Each structure stands twice: as C-alpha cells, then as structure tokens.
Amino acid sequence: MYSDIFCKVYNEFGWNYYPEIFGEQLLQWLKLQNLQPRSSMDLACGTGILCEILQNSGIEASGMDFSAGMIEIARQRTPEIHYDVADMITYRPDEKFDLVTSTGDAINHILKPADIEKIFQNVYRYTNPGGYFIFD
Numbered sequence: 001m002y003s004d005i006f007c008k009v010y011n012e013f014g015w016n017y018y019p020e021i022f023g024e025q026l027l028q029w030l031k032l033q034n035l036q037p038r039s040s041m042d043l044a045c046g047t048g049i050l051c052e053i054l055q056n057s058g059i060e061a062s063g064m065d066f067s068a069g070m071i072e073i074a075r076q077r078t079p080e081i082h083y084d085v086a087d088m089i090t091y092r093p094d095e096k097f098d099l100v101t102s103t104g105d106a107i108n109h110i111l112k113p114a115d116i117e118k119i120f121q122n123v124y125r126y127t128n129p130g131g132y133f134i135f136d
C-alpha cells in the first residue's frame with residue numbers, strides 16, 4: 001500500500017498522463033466500435049483520473065484501489081463517483097458493469113497465477129453479459 005506522502009506526490013506531480021491518454025483512446029475505441037457502456041469499474045483506479053474521464057463522457061463510473069490514500073484523493077477530486085478501498089483479488093461488488101478496466105500495469109503486480117485467475121473469475125461475475133474487461 002502506498003504511503004500518504006507517495007499518494008500526494010503522485011497526485012501533485014501530475015503522473016496522470018497515462019490514465020488521461022488511455023481514457024481518450026478508450027473513448028475513441030468505444031465510439032469506433034459503436035459501444036455505449038452505461039456503467040464502468042476501474043480496478044486499481046489510483047486517484048480516479050480514468051473514472052473522471054468516463055464519468056464526464058456520460059458513463060456512470062466507479063473505482064477501487066488497494067490504497068486508502070489514493071482513494072481519498074479520488075474522492076476529493078470527484079465525490080460524485082463511488083470508490084471502494086479493496087484488493088482486486090477478492091473484490092466482488094454487488095452491482096455489475098458494462099465496462100471493467102485495469103490499467104497502468106496494475107495486474108502485473110499480482111505475482112501468483114492463482115490470484116490472477118481469481119481476479120478474472122471475479123471480474124467475469126461483475127461484468128454484464130456482452131460487457132468488456134479491458135486491461136494491460
């Protein structure tokens with residue numbers, strides 16, 4: 001888990017370039033594919049940048065992150081978006097989503113193949129039929 005100091009530095013130094021660029025590319029891809037997801041979940045959302053981009057494009061966004069400090073910043077940035085502090089290995093929200101994302105190499109930090117399998121099984125359970133899981 002990240003320290004409060006790291007979370008503040010991460011946020012203040014503008015390390016938002018990846019979720020900003022990814023978010024714009026994702027919106028372009030959705031448009032090209034004629035897809036119009038109504039809801040999204042960003043696993044390991046950090047400070048919520050991708051959630052904010054999706055929310056501003058009309059998609060009801062939600063996010064989760066293991067770091068309480070990152071989620072605190074995300075909640076301050078966009079209090080209208082629902083955020084959870086959780087571990088993506090065991091995370092199983094009650095609602096389902098049309099679009100689930102996990103970017104910034106978040107899944108690469110999961111070292112056990114069995115844990116990666118659990119993540120994919122859980123994502124399958126909370127993705128609507130015909131929905132998408134986009135990860136890097």
